Amino acid sequence: MYKIAVIGDKNSVLAFKALGIDVFTVTDELETRKTVNTLAKNGYGIIFITEQIARLIPDTISRYDEKVTPAIILIPSNQGTLNIGMERINKNVEKAVGTNIL
Amino acid sequence: MNRMDFIQAVVRIRVLEKRLLSELLFNRLIEAKDLEEVFRILNETDYAARLTAISRKEDYEHILSQELEKVYQEAREISPDPAVVDLLALKYDFHNLKVLLKEKFLNKDLSSLYLPIGSIDFSKIKKAYYMGNLRGFHLDYWEAISKAQEDFLQNKDPQRIDMILDRFYIEQLYQRARKTDSELFIDYVRTLIDFTNIRSLLRMQKMEKDLRFAEEVILPHGNIDEDLILNALHDSVEQLLEYFHNTNIHQTIVNGLKSYQETRRLTDFEKFMDDHLMEICRRAKYIHFGPEPIFAYVVAKETEIKNLRIIMVSKLNNISPEATRKRVRDIYV
Structure with missing residues (x-):
């Protein structure tokens, strides 16, 4: 069984604890990078990460794009969306189907 | 409780009250543009010494919990009768009792969740509890904890632990308040x-809960x-x-x-x-002769800390000053 994790600032992600998802709070770039890498190594299948935090580490995120696990999913934080997550989905759909059907 | 015993204590409390953050200062804090500015303003107050002790601004929780701890220490030292402070500290005891049960059922070490504020030292009680020794407990606590424990083993519903302990908490609180005659x-x-x-x-x-559930939640007194x-x-x-x-x-x-x-x-x-x-x-x-000012001071301090927390969290999450103002509580002074 793969585990699920969520990474972000405390106030955005703490509520995920109630769903039984492992919550990791980070504040800066280095910490985020480290957390993503350790989680990937430790058998997490899905990592949710807030867009605000993901913006800090685009290279780390794109590195995991090429791997099957973990799937890194961008979610909006409590401050609203930056549209990076949706853009990524659109791009992936385009890649898979050849045209943007969304 | 003899009211005349509190004369000296009330004088000391009046001095401490002068140091509570003023409404003016709170207004400035609410209008501050980010957390850094909040910290800068707090630097003019009694909190200045605590601010230097933390390295990242996200660690603001430490400042607030240390301050709360200090308030209780101070109040205990000032109050000639511990019952006054215990009235307010009781909620922390019950919080700790909940952690204790949670630790036991989850089989995890949750030491960081204990609050060092209550009227009893939980690190001692914990050991005794695990060895099945009940002597460390106040008799009232023992009844509460054993009832919650039994119920959980039977129903496997963690919410009921909270419900049972909350009921005991209120009962205790009410009895103790009555005993003070204030x-x-x-x-x-x-x-x-x-x-x-x-x-x-x-x-x-x-x-959409039913009446049977409600009967266990609604409290007497x-x-x-x-x-x-x-x-x-x-x-x-x-x-x-x-x-x-x-x-x-x-x-x-x-x-x-x-x-x-x-x-x-x-x-x-x-x-x-x-x-x-x-x-x-x-x-x-x-009130100049009696335990009330001590009690009120602790409540005032708790509110001050709560307000600071509201303001800091608001700043961290870019919430507008107007929305923050709506959430900030009235202060004592």
């Missing part, structure tokens, strides 16, 4: 029960009769208001309900509750 304390506790009951009622309505609240379980807020209109229920509860009716947010109702409890504590300003 009108203010009893009034505070009974009002607290009223608001808690109404809040539970609104919550249960949202969750309030100004509003238990049965009255239980009967209202299936009534709408409008009906509730109409019903309360005919009884001598305090206006603040009515106002709180009205704001809930508009916004449907329990957080708004909670602000009414805190503001009203503060109103009760303000009476202590005119």
